[in-house]
Amino acid sequence: MGDQKRSFRRRLIPYGLLAPGAIWLVVFFIVPMYFMGEMSLRTGVPNTPEGFTFNWEFANYSDALSGRGDQIVRTFFYAGTATIIALLIAYPLAYAIALKVNPRWRLPLLFAVIAPFFTTYLIRTIAWETILADDSPIVDLLKTLQIIPEDGRLLATSGAVIAGLTYNFLPFMILPIYASIERIDTSLIEAGKDLYASSRQAFLRVTLPLTMPGVVAGVLLTFIPASGDYVNAEFLGGANNAMIGNRIQSTYLEQSDYPKAAALSFLMMATVLALVFIYIRFAGTEAFVGSEEEAR
């Protein structure tokens, strides 16, 4: 009898440990999603005392979408391009740091590479604005080298926004890839070479597959925040470079047209989730969700 009571209490322990965090996440993360959905189906006039009333106003969705087609395409194009460039920068870099340099330099180099992380996001974006500004020495240099035309500019272009996104989310790409490369048992690569694999084959057949979880995690951790960002487009882009994030922000916070903004956020969420889901299907899940074997 007493034993049974004890084992019952033991079984309650995990729930007790879990409860505060789980309740917090349900109340302030899951439930708000429901209310955003509810808000997106309301009608009313912004900035009036009556506010908005709920009446299944699906027109908000078509309104939110109409004329925004290219903005939506642009958003995912920017986020996708930034993710690919970040991957191209991060992988060789992480590889070099984990396997090619003197172990003594590993930590300081890793530090240097994720240093952007240690400065404020907004301030480093503004620093890029300064670097890319029309009269900055770097733009002058590029003009002298005729890489960009005499009347060309870098600020307020798609390239500037993509460069900013790449820069700001690069640490999210580097860290998981580095972690996965560092974890590789290098004797596996040696074994591949002993079995007459060329360096390239050993990389493609051994190293790359073993580091895929890191790549998958890095791609997700870069793409997701990049697609919802509006800071880079705000500071580095021009009038024609606005992303959906800018639209949601101004509709919510400047025009106070909550239902339309909520509809747009919902569409954004749905698109990102769909893309992530498709991607995970192709790339395997463990990397992101965490494997099950952890429990003892």
Add this chain to the structure above:
Amino acid sequence: MESATATARPAVSAAPSRIWSWLRRNGFKIYAGFALAYVLIPIGVIAVFSFADASQNRDHLAFAINNGFTLKYWEHAFAVPDLNDALLTSFRLAALATLISTVIGTMMALALVRHRFWGRRASNLLLVLPMATPEIVMGASLLSLFLIYGISLGFTSLLIAHIMFCISFVVVVVRSRLIGFDRSVEDAAADLGATPLETFRYVTLPLLRPGILAAALLAFALSVDDFIVSDFNKGTTETFPIYVFGAHLRGIPVQVNVLATMLFALTVTAICVVLWQQRRAERMASVRPEQEV
């Protein structure tokens, strides 16, 4: 191919082939050098600006460099009251958010790694979702909740939001520390007559400390740095990033660069301390009875 040509006509192509082989050998380093420059230049710009005498034309890099260096903004680092207030708000917010999210996140990590229970998979999913959601959606949905219930926005709404997005990251960091945890030390403590609570207090917690510290540091950094979620739920409260965003329209005081540089130095120091702690803990954990025999 390359080497074949080189042996056939050594006099003509020796130089290019040497350049080529040098590039092949050092390509990685050159590449890494460029990547490092890309990563570090903006930070350098921020630091340079904090010393630039830019009384009239502060937006222009060339101007800032040509105008020479001054220490006056460092001497008067705290001369902008609004900026100080915003920074203090950010620190207070981050401290509270870190404290609360670290405690409940560590509890969650313990539950997830140490116990098998019904609902474990669902809990894992609940933790992953916030990390898979664009910040703007989190900010907008939380604002919808607050608006519908007529909850006034300000410090409390910001605190709620910051704890929310910190929890998942805390759990991930602490969990990774827990997975490599050698539980035989706990068994040893129990064998020596320690109660479960004593074991936790004197064995588990000290060994987990570096993980918890790293998680807390991450939470603090996320909170201080957050702009998007805060932008939606700020009300009239100004955090450091929100102040910078607003100030950008009317001209950012140089002190922002000074404080940003200070923050950078502080963060780097804090991380060094955590790493040092971690190494120490690893040494502690690696001293095992069987090695002493």
